[in-house]
Amino acid sequence: xxxxxxxxxxxDIDIMLKNYNFGNENKKIKSYHDFKNVIHLKEIFYxxxxxxxxxxxxxxxVTLEEDEIIYSLHYIKYESGxxxxxxxxxxxxxxxxxxxxxxxxxxxxxxxxxxxxFKKGDVVVxxxxxxxxxxxxxxxxxxxxxVVWVSKKIKxxx
Numbered sequence: 001x002x003x004x005x006x007x008x009x010x011x012d013i014d015i016m017l018k019n020y021n022f023g024n025e026n027k028k029i030k031s032y033h034d035f036k037n038v039i040h041l042k043e044i045f046y047x048x049x050x051x052x053x054x055x056x057x058x059x060x061x062v063t064l065e066e067d068e069i070i071y072s073l074h075y076i077k078y079e080s081g082x083x084x085x086x087x088x089x090x091x092x093x094x095x096x097x098x099x100x101x102x103x104x105x106x107x108x109x110x111x112x113x114x115x116x117x118f119k120k121g122d123v124v125v126x127x128x129x130x131x132x133x134x135x136x137x138x139x140x141x142x143x144x145x146x147v148v149w150v151s152k153k154i155k156x157x158x
Contacts (some may be wrong), residue, residue: 001111001118001126008121012057013100019054020047020075047073047144061123062096062148071151078107078143084135086110089128092149095114097124110134 047054049070058090062070071091078084089095102120111117111126111133118124126133128149135143 072149086134092128094150095128096148098146100144114123
């Protein structure tokens with residue numbers, strides 16, 4: 001696991017917040033409900049990977065090896081009372097968590113039962129398929145973040 005403090009500049013955070021929901025392939029997944037009984041959240045968007053402004057901004061901070069691709073990109077908003085139970089990510093050998101704001105209390109991030117200090121502009125990178133992670137309940141305010149799942153490219157077997 002790697003933790004990068006103050007990695008994202010605030011201008012790029014503003015670009016992410018203004019552009020996460022643009023594109024033809026955006027999908028608002030859940031609002032006000034439990035997501036697969038793991039995440040209780042305000043809303044989650046699977047972002048359009050053809051959204052050039054958003055992807056180009058993220059690629060300043062996401063390192064892809066030659067054999068890797070961005071598998072999924074999503075924006076998550078937690079409000080008071082919302083949380084994510086301890087879980088693993090599917091098909092994400094690297095998970096990037098990017099904190100977009102600081103206007104909340106609670107919402108602590110734990111990876112492998114270790115508290116990870118996580119503030120606006122920070123990036124946490126870990127193996128989401130192998131390292132359990134959770135977000136504790138938001139006590140007040142709103143916690144916004146971008147999540148990037150990186151996977152290995154599928155090799156052509158023909």
